[in-house]
Every structure is written in structure tokens, then in C-alpha cells.
Amino acid sequence: MTIDNCNFNGKKVIVRVDFNVPLDENGLVTDNTRIRGALPTLKKVLNDGGALIMMSHMGKPKGKVNPKLSLSQIVKNVSEALGVDVKFAPDCGKAESEVAALQAGEALLLENLRFYPEEEGKPVGIDKADPAYDAAKKEMKARQAEFARKLASYADYYINDAFGTAHRRHASTAVIADDFDKDHKMLGYLMEKEVKAIENVMHNAQRPFTAIIGGSKVSSKLGVIKNLLDKVDNLGGGMGYTFVKALGGNIGLSLHEDDLMPEALNVMAAAKEKDVNIYLSVESVCGQAFKNDTPRKVFPINEIPDDWEGMDAGPASLEIWKKVILGSKTILWNGPVGVFELPNFAVGTGEIAKYVAEATKRGAYSLVGGGDSVAAVNKFGLADQVSYVSTGGGAMLEAIEGKELPGVTAIKG
Ligand code: AMP
Numbered sequence: 366m367t368i369d370n371c372n373f374n375g376k377k378v379i380v381r382v383d384f385n386v387p388l389d390e391n392g393l394v395t396d397n398t399r400i401r402g403a404l405p406t407l408k409k410v411l412n413d414g415g416a417l418i419m420m421s422h423m424g425k426p427k428g429k430v431n432p433k434l435s436l437s438q439i440v441k442n443v444s445e446a447l448g449v450d451v452k453f454a455p456d457c458g459k460a461e462s463e464v465a466a467l468q469a470g471e472a473l474l475l476e477n478l479r480f481y482p483e484e485e486g487k488p489v490g491i492d493k494a495d496p497a498y499d500a501a502k503k504e505m506k507a508r509q510a511e512f513a514r515k516l517a518s519y520a521d522y523y524i525n526d527a528f529g530t531a532h533r534r535h536a537s538t539a540v541i542a543d544d545f546d547k548d549h550k551m552l553g554y555l556m557e558k559e560v561k562a563i564e565n566v567m568h569n570a571q572r573p574f575t576a577i578i579g580g581s582k583v584s585s586k587l588g589v590i591k592n593l594l595d596k597v598d599n600l601g602g603g604m605g606y607t608f609v610k611a612l613g614g615n616i617g618l619s620l621h622e623d624d625l626m627p628e629a630l631n632v633m634a635a636a637k638e639k640d641v642n643i644y645l646s647v648e649s650v651c652g653q654a655f656k657n658d659t660p661r662k663v664f665p666i667n668e669i670p671d672d673w674e675g676m677d678a679g680p681a682s683l684e685i686w687k688k689v690i691l692g693s694k695t696i697l698w699n700g701p702v703g704v705f706e707l708p709n710f711a712v713g714t715g716e717i718a719k720y721v722a723e724a725t726k727r728g729a730y731s732l733v734g735g736g737d738s739v740a741a742v743n744k745f746g747l748a749d750q751v752s753y754v755s756t757g758g759g760a761m762l763e764a765i766e767g768k769e770l771p772g773v774t775a776i777k778g
Contacts, residue, residue: 526553
């Protein structure tokens with residue numbers, strides 16, 4: 366079932382949203398992007414004349430009630446965004462009476478799902494090495510299914526619109542779907558868009574297809590890089606110091622991972638075999654300390670002096686990537702190419718954002734996603750000039766790694 370094909374008039378609808386919004390020390394929401402992201406789905410339910418039940422996690426309470434992570438703190442923000450007075454159920458596992466009282470056109474927010482260990486379904490207080498772990502895990506899985514059944518009992522329909530947790534098999538993101546038949550469960554609008562954007566690059570990419578992968582650690586992106594080798598024509602980006610060192614270059618104090626050097630060489634060999642062009646950085650803007658006002662100097666990336674650290678992509682690297690990006694029909698960008706939080710080392714990342722926007726203007730499909738690259742396009746005011754900005758960091762990375770997303774499979778099969 367798709368959300369557009371469904372009329373929720375007179376029905377109760379439970380929607381898994383991602384309201385894991387940042388709060389300040391007074392419990393006030395500092396960025397409501399995630400609330401706004403869920404609005405099209407939530408409004409569709411209300412406009413159809415449905416009764417809306419929203420559920421989410423916030424932070425990591427680890428299965429215990431923690432007032433600092435109570436969703437009661439965001440009721441006002443959700444009410445303002447939705448334009449209705451949202452009611453609150455202070456115990457998501459015992460919300461029968463609030464749900465029963467809910468009328469068509471009304472909205473109810475359940476308390477933080479992760480106050481229950483059953484939401485994540487991981488055994489609590491027992492080490493994996495403990496011989497009793499397997500039994501504890503089995504018991505917790507049964508409790509998780511029961512908890513999911515309770516959540517399902519509140520509603521006629523289940524919608525998952527929380528892409529940020531789509532890579533987790535939690536009670537509210539996947540297990541609950543077992544209690545609805547295929548005509549009573551669906552992805553929300555945000556999830557539909559995310560899934561389509563990923564399909565566009567992973568399965569329907571027009572060539573040339575270029576992936577720009579940056580960030581601080583090769584280790585966190587290795588799975589992504591390996592899977593992309595079967596998909597892309599060009600692979601470029603930051604994070605190359607481990608590669609450069611493995612090839613015998615001097616990288617000074619630049620961030621790298623020695624234990625991954627053999628793997629980096631394997632990736633280069635595999636790329637050659639698969640006819641994927643690898644565009645490592647060739648030049649770095651370096652600093653002498655990890656701070657904004659440190660002296661800056663540009664060095665070839667394989668000739669960085671011992672007391673300097675590569676902190677941004679140099680002009681020669683940017684020139685190469687500019688050509689490659691502007692010549693592409695599909696672009697996937699994940700991760701900044703420098704320490705973009707420090708203004709003096711943000712130039713390279715800003716340039717990449719501009720090239721991706723320019724290529725998009727010329728007709729390329731561009732997907733930007735995964736934590737910090739999203740912050741980067743926002744910082745440079747270019748978010749509306751790329752084809753799609755993904756909201757789910759970890760979920761998007763796992764999808765690009767080629768892993769199944771339990772939250773999507775639970776609905777689409
Ligand atoms: P990730 O979460 O893996 O995408 O990494 C993002 C982080 O990588 C950002 O905080 C950047 O500041 C950092 N980063 C990017 N390039 C470098 C670099 N050359 N040296 C140290 N950190 C970097």
C-alpha cells in the first residue's frame with residue numbers, strides 16, 4: 366500500500382517519526398528540521414479525517430525513564446508545526462486510554478519509545494561473553510514482539526516515516542509491521558523520498574556516476590567504498606591520507622589509519638580491475654595545529670613535512686574534482702573534504718558543494734547525505750540546489766553499503 370492510495374478517514378493511524386531533535390540545557394528545541402520533515406505525512410492523516418498517533422525515540426535513555434529525554438518537552442513544537450493541540454501519553458506502553466479518547470482530526474504523541482528496553486530489543490545488563498547471553502537475547506526478542514504488538518494495537522494503520530532509524534530492527538521501526546497486513550502498512554512521504562533517492566543512485570544511475578567520499582576515517586567508509594566500486598565510474602574525495610601513506614607518500618601529521626593501509630591498497634587494485642577511476646587528493650592545505658588560526662601552507666599531498674597536518678583539499682585537488690563532478694550525470698556526496706567546522710579549512714568543502722550544485726543545474730542527479738555533508742550544504746546555503754539531501758546519516762550509509770534496511774523491508778518485503 367502507498368500513502369497516496371490510502372484514505373484514513375475515521376481510522377486510527379500510528380506513525381513512527383524521527384523526533385530525535387536537539388534540545389538545549391533548558392529542554393528547548395534548537396533545530397526543528399526533523400519535525401518539519403514529518404509534516405507532509407502527519408498532515409495527510411489529519412486532513413483525511415484520521416486520528417493521528419505519533420511515536421519516536423529521543424537520545425539514548427538505554428531502556429530507562431529519563432526526564433531529560435522526555436518527548437513532553439517537544440509537544441509545543443509539534444503542536445505549532447502541525448497546527449493542532451497535540452495530546453501527550455506519558456507511557457508509550459500503556460497508552461490505551463489516551464488512544465481510546467482520541468477523535469478524528471486529533472493528534473497524540475507517545476512518550477519516548479526507548480524508555481522501554483524492548484524498543485531496541487537488546488538484553489540489558491548482560492555481557493555478550495556471558496554464557497546466559499543467548500537465552501537473555503531470546504527472551505528480550507519475545508518481549509520486543511509483545512511490545513510491538515501493544516503499539517500496533519493502538520491503530521488500524523502503521524506508517525513508518527523515520528528514515529533515520531530505518532537501518533535498525535526495533536519494535537517501532539520494523540517488528541510492529543508484522544502485526545499489519547500489506548494493505549494497512551506503508552512508508553511515509555519522507556521515507557518514500559529517501560528510498561527513491563537511494564534507488565536513483567544505486568540502481569538507476571545515469572553515467573558517468575561519481576561518488577565523492579570524505580570525512581575523517583577510512584574505517585567508517587570502507588564498506589561504502591567497496592560497494593560503490595561495483596557502481597561508480599569515478600571515486601574521489603578527502604580521507605585519502607591513508608591511501609597516500611600506503612603508496613609511500615609523506616603525510617606528516619595528517620589523520621590516517623595505519624592498520625587500514627593494506628586494505629587501501631586492495632581498494633586501489635580492485636578499482637583498477639573494475640575500471641573505476643580513483644581521484645585521490647593531490648594537494649593539501651595544511652596547518653601546524655588543529656585550530657582555525659594556525660599558519661596555513663599548501664603542500665603536495667605526498668610531500669607534507671613531518672610537523673604539518675593536511676586539513677583541507679588544495680587548489681590542484683579541487684581543480685581535478687571540479688572537472689570530474691561537472692562531467693557527471695549522477696553524483697553521490699558523503700563527507701566533507703576538510704575540517705569544514707574551522708572556517709579557514711572550509712574552502713574545499715564549500716567548493717565541492719558549489720560544483721555539485723552547478724552539475725545539478727546542468728542536469729545531473731545529485732544525492733548528498735550522511736551527517737556532516739548535509740551540515741556542509743546547509744552551511745553554504747546550497748541544500749535547495751542539489752537533487753536530494755538525505756536526512757538519515759547511518760541509514761543512508763548502510764543503504765549505500767548495499768545492506769538491507771529492516772524498516773523498509775518490513776513494509777515493502
Ligand atoms: P565523517 O563523520 O566521517 O563524515 O567525518 C566528518 C568529519 O571529518 C568532520 O568533522 C571533519 O572536520 C573531519 N575531517 C575532514 N577532513 C579532515 C582532515 N583532513 N583531518 C581531520 N579531520 C577531517
